[in-house]
Amino acid sequence: MQVSSLRRSFPFALTGSVLSACGVAAVMRDVVALPQVMGWLVLMLCLALARCLAMLYYDRTRHEPSASLRWLRQMMFGNLLSGALWGFPFAYWTFFVPLEYQLFFIVVLFGLGTGAIYSNYMVLPVVYAFEVPAFAPPFLALAVQPSALNFSLVIAGSAYLVATLAFIHRMNKTHLDALRLGFENLALLDQVRLEKDAAERSDLEKSRFLAAASHDLRQPVHAMSLFLGLLALEKLSSRSRYLVENITRATSAMGHLFDALLNISRLDAGVINPRIEAFALDGLLDQIRSEYTPQAQQKGLSLHVRPSHAVVRSDPMLLDRILRNLVSNAIVHTVRGRVLLGCRIRGERLEIQVWDTGPGIPAREHERIFLEFHQLRNPERDRGKGLGLGLAIVRRTAALLGHTLTLRSTEGRGTVFMLSVARAAPEALQWPAAAALHEASAAELAETKRHAGQLILVVDDDAQNREGLSLLLEGWGYRVVAAASGNSLLDKVAHMRDKPALIVSDYRLRDHETGIQVIDRVREEYNDPDIPVLLVSGDTDPSRLTQAAEREIPLLHKPVEVDALRGWIDRLLASKTPPAPV
Secondary structure, three states: OHHHHHHHHHHHHHHHHHHHHHHHHHHHOOOOOHHHHHHHHHHHHHHHHHHHHHHHHHHHHOOOOOHHHHHHHHHHHHHHHHHHHHHHHHHHHOOOOOHHHHHHHHHHHHHHHHHHHHHHOOOHHHHHHHHHHHHHHHHHHHHOOOOHHHHHHHHHHHHHHHHHHHHHHHHHHHHHHHHHHHHHHHHOOOOHHHHHHHHHHHHHHHHHHHHHHHHHHHHHHHHHHHHHHHHHOOOOOHHHHHHHHHHHHHHHHHHHHHHHHHHHHHHHHOOOOOOOEEEEOHHHHHHHHHHHHHHHHHOOOEEEEOOOOOEEEEOHHHHHHHHHHHHHHHHHHOOOOEEEEEEEEEOOEEEEEEEEOOOOOOHHHOOHHHOOOOOOOOOOOOHHHOOOOHHHHHHHHHHHHOOEEEEEEEOOOEEEEEEEEEEOOHHHOOOOOHHHHHHHHHHHHHHHHHOOOOEEEEEOOOHHHHHHHHHHHHHOOOEEEEEOOHHHHHHHHOOOOOOOOEEEEOOEOHHHOEHHHHHHHHHHHHOOOOOOEEEEEOOOOHHHHHHHHHOOOOEEEOOOOHHHHHHHHHHHHHOOOOOOOO
8 A cells, every 4th residue: 555655646756857957957057067967857857768668567467476575676676776875965065056056956856855755755765765854964064065055054954854764654553543543444344333433543544644843844844934034134146036936935834724724623623713793895806816816817817806886794814714715715716717706785785706617516426525625626635726724714614703604606606605704884884094004004114113132041952943033033133032942031030120012922932841931931030021022933732722722822823924924023012911813
């Protein structure tokens, strides 16, 4: 079963490697001698061809007793050669290419490493055969070129590799557990009770795996985001600035994938409290039109958003999330034609409709599409089509708001999702004054400048995250004291007379210590229970969300975008009783 899973994922991994090699060759021809680049590309293509032929030979002889073992050895040897062809040339080129191309190497390696996780995690030796020769040489080459930036890149890369290998082991264990459970279930088909227990056990393992994997991967991604924010403050060439911006966007995209998992956890934990109010729908529709029209046009589709003068009662933020998920889902699954967002008045309610001309949804799938991770027409698990969480989030959010969600679909013609929302009278609107908004924005900017130089305490047991956040805060003009634990922090501030203006702490620390415990100790030390605090964690366990909400402590989840982090710090320093993020 492991070899069969490896065989199914191999063509996609091989195609990705070939396309990446061609892209790297196209980029490197400007800074590396053309014979070197072309020689390297030819070797990569020859290796890919040899591996493809080996795969085809295995397909013809897979019924032979020794076929699986032989092909597994060929996979290990092929991955070893592939990793070496990526790692050693990159290591050699780092000695004479500009900084932006070194960053380009790292981004390519991170992408290849992530791809290796999903394509090879079934057999651990096959993964190691690629990861070690691909990552070790470039980062060793950077380590022997001493500079602060290279040191930071080596540390971040090492953290990524360690977290990646830990993640692979978790995935492998989960895969083996799933196979074992599958064989157990075959023997227990006649025992309904035991079947039910096995299904519940499998679901629990999935939840634990997702929580642990999310935490492990968020740590290095968060560190990468912090270092990128720090790098953006440096004086860079236009080419370097372009590369940094693209890396930042890629990091942000990973963060959005994590956020989809986090939204499910928040809904399960029951910590989202809707703020129902009357508001005009037109502004929300205009925003969706402006943001999603380019995405639709890129696919050759037309997006029509019909204006509406209706006033509805709902939570604007949560309703916006529902409609964005529905519109984005329609664009992703529509190949040709158009997507329409419009409204119909149904008595005292307003029905918001999202139409598409996609392939339609079979009647038997009308309920299953709202299950987590369930996707139609995506057997290869293409991440470009999402995680299969969008509609699960839509249904749960609609239920939380008390809105009715229905759908109609015809195979081959398209689908319409209908969301029924309560209407409100126009006089129920509360119109904010434009001048007041402008004054608030100006006051917030002045507040940011006023808080420069204040003391912020940082607690994080991850060295890369702690160093990245400290450097970033110092770059913004704050004074920072950072530590890995509560005891270490209190030792460092014992001789200081200044009271901290803010405490920023990770949640899960070493020796079973938590960020909340550290916050309580610091507040007790200064005899001030109102010192502003901010928790930043990669742990998405619903119990963590509930605990933070009960203490009214703001909780952000790694990876945090730099702009969002700065906005929260400004607000916390400006107010001792900030609202917790939803």
